[in-house]
Amino acid sequence: xxxxxxxxxxxxxxxxxxxxxxxxxxxxxxxxxxxxxxxxxxxxxxxxxxxxxxxxxxxxxxxxxxxxxxxxxxxxxxxxxxxxxxxxxxxxxxxxxxxxxxxxxxxxxxxxxxxxxxxxxxxxxxxxxxxxxxxxxxxxxxxxxxxxxxxxxxxxxxxxxxxxxxxxxxxxxxxxxxxxxxxxxxxxxxxxxxxxxxxxxxxxxxxxxxxxxxxxxxxxxxxxxxxxxxxxxxxxxxxxxxxxxxxxxxxxxxxxxxxxxxxxxxxxxxxxxxxxxxxxxxxxxxxxxxxxxxxxxxxxxxxxxxxxxxxxxxxxxxxxxxxxxxxxx
Amino acid sequence: xxxxxxxxxxxxxxxxxxxxxxxxxxxxxxxxxxxxxxxxxxxxxxxxxxxxxxxxxxxxxxxxxxxxxxxxxxxxxxxxxxxxxxxxxxxxxxxxxxxxxxxxxxxxxxxxxxxxxxxxxxxxxxxxxxxxxxxxxxxxxxxxxxxxxxxxxxxxxxxxxxxxxxxxxxxxxxxxxxxxxxxxxxxxxxxxxxxxxxxxxxxxxxxxxxxxxxxxxxxxxxxxxxxxxxxxxxxxxxxxxxxxxxxxxxxxxxxxxxxxxxxxxxxxxxxxxxxxxxxxxxxxxxxxxxxxxxxxxxxxxxxxxxxxxxxxxxxxxxxx
Numbered sequence: 033x034x035x036x037x038x039x040x041x042x043x044x045x046x047x048x049x050x051x052x053x054x055x056x057x058x059x060x061x062x063x064x065x066x067x068x069x070x071x072x073x074x075x076x077x078x079x080x081x082x083x084x085x086x087x088x089x090x091x092x093x094x095x096x097x098x099x100x101x102x103x104x105x106x107x108x109x110x111x112x113x114x115x116x117x118x119x120x121x122x123x124x125x126x127x128x129x130x131x132x133x134x135x136x137x138x139x140x141x142x143x144x145x146x147x148x149x150x151x152x153x154x155x156x157x158x159x160x161x162x163x164x165x166x167x168x169x170x171x172x173x174x175x176x177x178x179x180x181x182x183x184x185x186x187x188x189x190x191x192x193x194x195x196x197x198x199x200x201x202x203x204x205x206x207x208x209x210x211x212x213x214x215x216x217x218x219x220x221x222x223x224x225x226x227x228x229x230x231x232x233x234x235x236x237x238x239x240x241x242x243x244x245x246x247x248x249x250x251x252x253x254x255x256x257x258x259x260x261x262x263x264x265x266x267x268x269x270x271x272x273x274x275x276x277x278x279x280x281x282x283x284x285x286x287x288x289x290x291x292x293x294x295x296x297x298x299x300x301x302x303x304x305x306x307x308x309x310x311x312x313x314x315x316x317x318x319x320x321x322x323x324x325x326x327x328x329x330x331x332x333x334x335x336x337x338x339x340x341x342x343x344x345x346x347x348x349x350x351x352x353x354x355x356x357x358x359x360x361x
Numbered sequence: 362x363x364x365x366x367x368x369x370x371x372x373x374x375x376x377x378x379x380x381x382x383x384x385x386x387x388x389x390x391x392x393x394x395x396x397x398x399x400x401x402x403x404x405x406x407x408x409x410x411x412x413x414x415x416x417x418x419x420x421x422x423x424x425x426x427x428x429x430x431x432x433x434x435x436x437x438x439x440x441x442x443x444x445x446x447x448x449x450x451x452x453x454x455x456x457x458x459x460x461x462x463x464x465x466x467x468x469x470x471x472x473x474x475x476x477x478x479x480x481x482x483x484x485x486x487x488x489x490x491x492x493x494x495x496x497x498x499x500x501x502x503x504x505x506x507x508x509x510x511x512x513x514x515x516x517x518x519x520x521x522x523x524x525x526x527x528x529x530x531x532x533x534x535x536x537x538x539x540x541x542x543x544x545x546x547x548x549x550x551x552x553x554x555x556x557x558x559x560x561x562x563x564x565x566x567x568x569x570x571x572x573x574x575x576x577x578x579x580x581x582x583x584x585x586x587x588x589x590x591x592x593x594x595x596x597x598x599x600x601x602x603x604x605x606x607x608x609x610x611x612x613x614x615x616x617x618x619x620x621x622x623x624x625x626x627x628x629x630x631x632x633x634x635x636x637x638x639x640x641x642x643x644x645x646x647x648x649x650x651x652x653x654x655x656x657x658x659x660x661x662x663x664x665x666x667x668x669x670x671x672x673x674x675x676x677x678x679x680x681x
Contacts, residue, residue, distance in 0.1 A: 069502070076495060077498045080492055080494070080554055083550050083554045084513065084558075086551075088520050088551050091524070091525040091529055092528075094528035095528050107531075108531075158423065161416055166420075169424050172427045174663060175428055175431050175660075178663050179659070180630075180631060180656060181614065182614050182630075183434070183631075183655050186634060187433060189638070190648075193645075198433065201448065233430070293521065296523070300618075300635070301635050318523045322526070328527055334523075335524040335527060338523060339520065339521060342521055
């Protein structure tokens with residue numbers, strides 16, 4: 033790797049009047065510099081750029097196109113579909129079920145975001161303290177994150193099983209007799225409760241770890257100074273730690289919102305959107321329209337609606353971090 | 362730990378020697394480890410004890426909440442059937458049966474395990490290779506429109522799967538890649554690459570350019586400096602992003618479900634697991650055993666990288 037001679041054509045070798053002297057290696061060195069400053073970056077960047085463009089930007093364009101068509105299964109046979117204007121979007125806006133799905137997704141997502149951030153921050157504050165068994169706890173906290181989503185959904189479904197579930201046993205044992213043999217997944221709200229617990233259980237470790245890293249990055253001098261000035265732990269938390277972590281918290285809010293808008297696995301495994309499509313979230317509905325109803329046009333319109341909502345959230349996020357110019361320079 | 366919560370905490374605190382005040386010469390060696398403790402030692406004693414007890418109660422509750430579902434998964438997988446289907450849960454099985462695990466590992470399930478392993482490994486390797494080089498270029502070179510490229514990358518990882526699913530499904534179908542490994546692997550790269558580029562770029566930026574320049578003065582090429590100086594120094598970042606790519610691909614359900622609906626032999630683990638519980642009279646013991654085996658590789662990966670990350674931190678500490 034060392035001293036590779038680049039036999040490149042050296043276009044305009046005289047353009048760079050660098051240091052005088054060492055004329056012998058100058059041409060060769062310029063060739064290498066040209067290669068390293070112009071060719072190498074492109075070579076290194078190209079694969080990732082192809083993936084990112086070809087697998088994200090292009091598909092979004094295609095979804096946009098499909099959303100104006102009546103594409104269905106026939107498209108695969110004949111490759112044909114008709115443009116039907118905004119009919120799919122009109123259906124999205126007028127269909128009562130689809131409208132309720134949007135509302136459900138937003139409300140449920142918001143509750144999950146708040147619960148996840150509250151729990152994650154509390155856990156970070158706890159892990160930032162010194163106590164025996166802290167390392168063990170830190171590893172235990174990683175567990176929910178390590179458990180695959182589908183496995184988590186399955187085990188929580190088992191925990192919330194009506195007949196043999198440990199949740200019903202514990203709740204009934206606490207004197208809440210209504211939970212004896214209670215069918216969590218037969219009712220919209222209890223089904224969402226079980227799903228929500230699963231989601232928060234899975235997502236709080238990430239928030240906790242990020243917040244913990246943030247907490248530990250606060251310099252000890254600042255904290256010492258606060259202590260010298262007579263600030264108690266609560267004051268330190270409210271006036272120093274949380275304000276200093278605010279940018280991080282905002283980023284986490286946006287990331288969690290985006291994640292929770294996309295929830296699919298847990299719902300698909302635990303309820304499949306039932307009973308009677310009552311626990312359908314946007315992603316589930318979109319999937320259903322595409323893969324069981326084969327109405328790719330409507331599904332694409334739903335997907336675009338989701339995309340626009342998330343794009344707004346993303347722009348909000350970019351606007352929030354805009355002062356962080358260094359990050360985008 | 363649970364004993365000290367009820368009665369032991371006050372007596373423990375009373376009998377314990379007062380917070381050590383080591384001589385300054387010794388303190389320098391341990392100061393890093395004892396920082397959090399030191400900062401709390403100024404609190405009045407009763408509040409400190411209250412705080413300590415509260416800490417332990419919270420730690421125990423959190424520990425149980427975090428670990429119980431997984432423990433319950435393992436326990437259910439190990440219990441004999443009559444003890445699974447009981448109104449009052451059996452916490453300590455009368456006998457341990459490992460037969461389900463054997464059956465999962467030797468029966469039909471090996472097929473899904475293999476599918477998952479092939480797809481996941483390919484995704485991790487490709488993602489890291491592609492993203493590390495791109496991340497370095499974006500960290501070091503003045504690329505035209507870099508700002509917009511970065512915004513695109515940042516936004517790309519937020520695109521909902523569902524938006525990409527439909528067109529990618531259609532294209533993969535046209536290319537005959539539905540129900541194959543490459544189809545799934547390529548689709549997965551669209552999600553893993555953007556975020557990994559972003560994270561690795563951050564890591565590379567935190568490494569001083571001087572180190573690369575020093576290596577180049579010593580005769581290394583630019584790419585050589587990247588390979589020998591930057592990459593080893595960002596090992597913790599590469600480890601972290603590998604974990605990310607691994608977990609993503611191993612967990613991914615939506616694409617695996619949609620792409621392989623008509624080819625059950627191509628199912629990855631999550632899809633296979635989900636298919637199991639749809640049926641009447643679900644065999645929860647088998648499902649839990651399979652879930653444990655599905656979960657274990659992630660845990661191993663986590664532990665392996667945990668050490669790597671610590672290593673990286675130690676190296677950083679000695680150098681800083």
